[in-house]
Amino acid sequence: MSATYSSASWRGVNLLLLLCAIWSTTGLLLVQAKVHYHKWDISYKFKSPDCYKKLAVTINGQTPGPTINAQQGDTIVVRVKNSLLTENVAIHWHGIRQIGTPWFDGTEGVTQCPIVAGDTFDYRFVVDRPGTYLYHAHYGMQRSAGLYGLIRVAVPQGVVEPFAYDFDRSIILNDWWHNNTYEQATGLASIPFVWVGEPRSLLINGRGKFNCSLAGPTAVCNATNPECSPYVLTVVPGKTYRLRIASITSLSALNFEIEGHNMTVVEADGHYVKPFVIKNLNIYSGETYSVLFTADRDPSRNYWLAVNVISRKPDTPTGTAVLNYYPNHPRKSPPTSPPVGPLWNDTMYRLNQSRNIRSHPDHVHPPPLTSDRMIILLNTQNKVDGYTRWALNNVSFNLPHTPYLIALKEKLRHVFDQRPAPETYDYRNYDIHSLTHNATIGTSIYRLDFNSTVDVILQNANMLEANKSETHPWHLHGHDFWVLGYGQEKFDPEVHPKEYNLVDPIMKNTVPLHQYGWTAIRFRADNPGAWAFHCHIESHFFLGMGVVFEEGVDRVGELPTSIMGCGDSKSLTRP
Amino acid sequence: MSATYSSASWRGVNLLLLLCAIWSTTGLLLVQAKVHYHKWDISYKFKSPDCYKKLAVTINGQTPGPTINAQQGDTIVVRVKNSLLTENVAIHWHGIRQIGTPWFDGTEGVTQCPIVAGDTFDYRFVVDRPGTYLYHAHYGMQRSAGLYGLIRVAVPQGVVEPFAYDFDRSIILNDWWHNNTYEQATGLASIPFVWVGEPRSLLINGRGKFNCSLAGPTAVCNATNPECSPYVLTVVPGKTYRLRIASITSLSALNFEIEGHNMTVVEADGHYVKPFVIKNLNIYSGETYSVLFTADRDPSRNYWLAVNVISRKPDTPTGTAVLNYYPNHPRKSPPTSPPVGPLWNDTMYRLNQSRNIRSHPDHVHPPPLTSDRMIILLNTQNKVDGYTRWALNNVSFNLPHTPYLIALKEKLRHVFDQRPAPETYDYRNYDIHSLTHNATIGTSIYRLDFNSTVDVILQNANMLEANKSETHPWHLHGHDFWVLGYGQEKFDPEVHPKEYNLVDPIMKNTVPLHQYGWTAIRFRADNPGAWAFHCHIESHFFLGMGVVFEEGVDRVGELPTSIMGCGDSKSLTRP
Missing domain, CATH: 2.60.40.420 (Cupredoxins -  blue copper proteins)
Incomplete structure (x- = not known):
């Protein structure tokens, strides 16, 4: 039993933890899992990262924030004190699947209410896979103000990685x-x-x-x-x-x-x-x-x-x-x-x-050879009521004020449009080089059968400007997915699935959608919760370029009240 | 029975109201009190009020915000939608005493939690006196971002004011x-x-x-x-x-x-x-x-x-x-x-x-001829741990994160320092021209006997810079006070009270404290609640130049849960 501390002054926290068994590709290892405690104070500071002085959102006075170092299976606890004066915050642990803790994914509007200015919030999650990950603000466009950093997860002692370095x-x-x-x-x-x-x-x-x-x-x-x-x-x-x-x-x-x-x-x-x-x-x-x-x-x-x-x-x-x-x-x-x-x-x-x-x-994780569902998402730039937006299948996503996870678990059906989000677009007739795109604002989500296998095809298209298509890096929360293939021009469901790499596809959490092309991914809907899937360009998600997947929400344990307090979850916080 | 609407689309609001009796100086009048409904959307907009384009916090796209017009005895309902992206808001109705509605005074940290970004909050209060008043943000330094406007309350029909105009x-x-x-x-x-x-x-x-x-x-x-x-x-x-x-x-x-x-x-x-x-x-x-x-x-x-x-x-x-x-x-x-x-x-x-x-x-409201308590507040600029602050009797005020009104009513005693704030300073020996001031940060308040008469003497002093003293406009929430006198140099409790104007003092809610001088006010602690009293210079209050008075909090009715949700009030919001 052991623990590391980033601050000596954290009193009254139970440091006890259990030995746990971790499955790795090299076999069953009995290791000592640690709990890493971090105390973060989030505040505005004048910073000159490129010599030009401006306000930045900092962690303990720094941007980028401190690197979180841990070993596979360890638990990370971050006590976030929001010392921004009038502004809230939420922090996403990018690439960490949050298995069993979907409420600590840190995605404002999807998995939690924002941490109100002045409040303190504890994130607690297990880093269950080795590798290199990120954390960053996931609220409004706050990420670009400087709240970001690295998570480095080492393999357990005795586990050998397939490459060597000094x-x-x-x-x-x-x-x-x-x-x-x-x-x-x-x-x-x-x-x-x-x-x-x-x-x-x-x-x-x-x-x-x-x-x-x-x-x-x-x-x-x-x-x-x-x-x-x-x-x-x-x-x-x-x-x-x-x-x-x-x-x-x-x-x-x-x-x-x-x-x-x-x-x-x-x-x-x-x-x-x-x-x-x-x-x-x-x-x-x-x-x-x-x-x-x-x-x-x-x-x-x-x-x-x-x-x-x-x-x-x-x-x-x-x-x-x-x-x-x-x-x-x-x-x-x-x-x-x-x-x-x-x-x-x-x-x-x-x-x-x-x-x-x-x-x-x-280290191949073989993908399922077939999928239960194929969702095709046409990526377009649109005008909606005169505003420039991004849309998927002509729906520009708008985060509801009450987070999806809470609305789903507490059955607050009025919080978002209960109709299913559109599964596909008219791929036979649609010209991906066309400039005109009608879209609407929507809050619908995709509800996935628990443990089903889902394919998502991202289809790129022209922007509002002629002969212009943009690369979109798509990030899935709560899962890694297999990257089955990339193509140019229009995806054909009759043809291209036959060309998928089902032998040794890489698993990732973020994948590019190239200009005028398509990207096909597959994942197992095996992580109960509500999960954002969105373009990782800050302004694109802000303007509607994202969707939400729900799976097995009935299996999600009791939600911590700490994630509540906004919108219709305000009345749910009495212990 | 009548009502005015600032928006035609507010559905489901009960417009019924009762005839009510209003006491005015001209006698007992039976009038029709109205309810004025306003829908305000608070958002950032680019504005050029002085030709220089910058972001401003606006109401329905405007700064200053709309003028609220009403008649004495009317009820004002303002539905505030916070459309700032990541920032909270709170709005104070400056000069409105909020009799019976101390929770709608709009003072973040004193009477309410901030309205979280994305949330909607209803203020509802009676304008019980005719005259000219203000509203403005009362959260962080948000007021200076442009959220402000006027409240004009007319006398009831048939009541004649003591002057004429076209x-x-x-x-x-x-x-x-x-x-x-x-x-x-x-x-x-x-x-x-x-x-x-x-x-x-x-x-x-x-x-x-x-x-x-x-x-x-x-x-x-x-x-x-x-x-x-x-x-x-x-x-x-x-x-x-x-x-x-x-x-x-x-x-x-x-x-x-x-x-x-x-x-x-x-x-x-x-x-x-x-x-x-x-x-x-x-x-x-x-x-x-x-x-x-x-x-x-x-x-x-x-x-x-x-x-x-x-x-x-x-x-x-x-x-x-x-x-x-x-x-x-x-x-x-x-x-x-x-x-x-x-x-x-x-x-x-x-x-x-x-x-x-x-x-x-x-229209003289005769003041009580004696008071039950005299609080002397020495106004100083200080260094506290290297930070520049303002202090009263060497205590620099810090708003707790859980609002006082909620902490007092719900008996959350750990929220703020329960010891009484200092009643006076060493006025016999203190040199108001001295430069050195030791101060501490504090959250103590003044608890006043209900219906007692309280004198407050504001005593000005030198700033940290030699030969410099600044004018401070002091504003009291929840009350009007009698202005008993102004003096130069040091107030002497043995001498100066004899010079008070007890004949025809004006009543005000804001009064200047002049350089190196003193200002004496008197008020009746007859409005159950918790009330800020502070320098109205935005940066001075931000840096600690304020106190809080409590009176009759046991007489305050059940608090609306809408004012809760931050700090220790988070767990109090279940209906």
């Missing part, structure tokens, strides 16, 4: 604006639509570089602020590094490279990948990867770590960090220009890399 | 910044203290004028935006106008004048004033006045309405509106320069005007 490092990527989230959100919800523009900078571990000469006279921008000095990854020549790379961007698809070094992809979203070697890694918001690289180049100099925007026409400078070969000075600038990445609009290149990501042969 | 007009004054409230509040709560600076502009009925050439290149500032065209008050030559003037400034004491016209002061905070004639009206945040003026000047031209900052060294341009003599063109600029007001630092001038405000001889 050191384990991680970086988290983000894009950054100088307008605050209220300004961004108000613009999105206005007629005419006001777009904030491309990111001002790209951040690597919370550090970027804005050109201060572009800042206005009233702005505080200081290029020598240590907060925006580049992140330095120091390596020992000859050693091999596991680099965990996560992207939490609000908008941007990114390409990551380590100047002059190849990378071997070994993990994606917590699953082992059949290793493949690349120079450039495409990473979409909500994805995590582990790559291996060896510090085997000329050790007399440093190198760039670089991220560049792809899939949208870039108007953001390359984000850089320094790969520092020990014992060179960490601030020694590489003698070269930072890499500019691949062509931003090379869709085939990105599609091919997506297709290359397959399950490690020794 | 037309009744109103203006509301405000000061305005371009930094948002989160930036301001984060700066105030930082080490080192970051001050937002003097207001960028003064607004008359929500319209001001910032010099756009001072705005940065990224700012949107458009001097021709109709939102910042000056307010025009059109008058008919020869007619007499009642002008209701209210100040909701976050910081500034103001001086108001009508170029070339005298004003006769006739109302202050809903009480009739012994008329006196002035050229310049000093008005402090939270105060309201009615003045009469006659359009008796050269009718061939227009005139300025002007507001200037007083009591702080001004760094804000004069705020202007146009007094338009019909039939001149309303946009015809007056041929003169706008008045610049009196000397900003002429304390005696302001003190004398304060002393001139006495009760109308026919």
Whole structure:
């Protein structure tokens, strides 16, 4: 029995826990599961991550927040004190399936009420799989204000991973604006639509570089602020590094490279990948990867770590960090220009890399060979009553004020539209290159038979602007799914399922839908609860690009009252 | 039986109401009391009140919000839908005593939990006195984001006021910044203290004028935006106008004048004033006045309405509106320069005007000649653990997260410090010109015997900076008080009470405490509830310049659960 503490002052918490048995692919192991206690104070602080000073939502004064380190099977307890003055918060544990704790998924409107300004809320969940995960605000557009960080889950002692390395490092990527989230959100919800523009900078571990000469006279921008000095990854020549790379961007698809070094992809979203070697890694918001690289180049100099925007026409400078070969000075600038990445609009290149990501042969979770249900989701940009929105099968999603999980469990049927959300679209006749899309606002959800197998086909289409289609990274809460295939143009249910990879598909929680293409996923509806499935671009979900799946809600245990208190759940909180 | 509606779509609301008897000074009148229904949607909108575009918290898209018009004895129902994305709200009805409805005073932390983003909340209260009042956000520093407006309560039909006029007009004054409230509040709560600076502009009925050439290149500032065209008050030559003037400034004491016209002061905070004639009206945040003026000047031209900052060294341009003599063109600029007001630092001038405000001889509410208790509050600026704060008797007030009214009524004794707040300070030995002040943060309150008479002496002192003392407008919730006297330097309880005006003191809800002076007030603790008493400067209350009075809380009826849901009141909301 053991426990770790992030704070010595947490009194009165029961530290007792039980030995538990954990199933891993290598066999049945009896291990000591720990409980990790974290105390987080969420507040606004002035921060200069890219040298430009602005307010950020911080955890214990920091953005990104602290990395949560744990071992498979451990329990994470995070006591969140909301010290924002008048603003609420909710934190999602991205990639953690929350088996048995669907109420701690942290998705405002789906699994909980927001944590009211001044309140304290305890999240408590088990990290049941090893790998690299994220956490971030999941409320309004608050994520883009800086509340995000990493979760690293190690394999149990004695368990061997299918690759070897000397050191384990991680970086988290983000894009950054100088307008605050209220300004961004108000613009999105206005007629005419006001777009904030491309990111001002790209951040690597919370550090970027804005050109201060572009800042206005009233702005505080200081290029020598240590907060925006580049992140330095120091390596020992000859050693091999596991680099965990996560992207939490609000908008941007990114390409990551380590100047002059190849990378071997070994993990994606917590699953082992059949290793493949690349120079450039495409990473979409909500994805995590582990790559291996060896510090085997000329050790007399440093190198760039670089991220560049792809899939949208870039108007953001390359984000850089320094790969520092020990014992060179960490601030020694590489003698070269930072890499500019691949062509931003090379869709085939990105599609091919997506297709290359397959399950490690020794770690295949075979998918069910058939599914019980196929949901096809046409992704469109729409005008609804003059507002710009995103929609699935012409329904633009709107979160009800009372969270779905509570409404479902407590049978508050008036909270959302009880009619089923549309299962498909007119795929025979619909032209995915057309510009006109009628849509309505909706709150309907998909109710799945418990333990059934569900296929979801994401179908991309034209935006409101001619000859423009956007990449959407889709993230599923509460599950990992098999990635059965990617295609170009229109998905044909008669044809394409025959081409699915049912042999070694990777499992993921986030997957890109490429321009004018389709992506097919399969999952088992085996986790009782209500789960969001949405585009991970912050503004897209805000404008309706998401759905909710329900399964086995009758099997969900009694909901903690801590998740209640808003809307129609206000009257449910007496103990 | 009758009712007015601000929205036709409010269904299912019981419109029935009873005839009720109202006591007025002219006798017992049987009148028809109305219920006024208002539906307010609170949201962020881009607004340019001074030509500089920024986000504002609006009511139905507007700032200032709609004026509430009613007659004495009417009931106001405001259904507030909080459509801020992630931010809560609470609205205070400033000057309305909330007799019998202390839970609808709208003071977050004192009388209610905030209205959570997405929630709807009904305020329902009686306007039991005629006069001019305000409403505004009372949560964090949200008031300065633009949520404010006027309440005008007419006398019942047949009741004659002690003055005559042809037309009744109103203006509301405000000061305005371009930094948002989160930036301001984060700066105030930082080490080192970051001050937002003097207001960028003064607004008359929500319209001001910032010099756009001072705005940065990224700012949107458009001097021709109709939102910042000056307010025009059109008058008919020869007619007499009642002008209701209210100040909701976050910081500034103001001086108001009508170029070339005298004003006769006739109302202050809903009480009739012994008329006196002035050229310049000093008005402090939270105060309201009615003045009469006659359009008796050269009718061939227009005139300025002007507001200037007083009591702080001004760094804000004069705020202007146009007094338009019909039939001149309303946009015809007056041929003169706008008045610049009196000397900003002429304390005696302001003190004398304060002393001139006495009760109308026919409308004197005689004060009790003695009081049961005297509370002396030393007003100081302090450092507490390195933070800049304001304190009373060396206690800097901190709102608990569970509102006092709920904690008191439900006997949640752990919510706040149960020890009495300090009754006085060492007035014999204390030097009010000293710079060093030790203070602590506290949550104690003053518990008053029900129906007792309480004197409060506000004693001003030096700030942390040498030779600097600031004017503080003190506002009492739930009561009107008698203004017994103002003095310079230190109040002496042995001497000064003998000089109190017990003959015709004005009753008010907001009163200035002048630099290095004292102000003595008296009130009857006859309104069961918990009531804030605080400096009405937004940043001062935010930094601890307030106290809470409790009286007769055992007589308070059952609290509506709608005010609960935060902190320890979360578990009290089941019906």
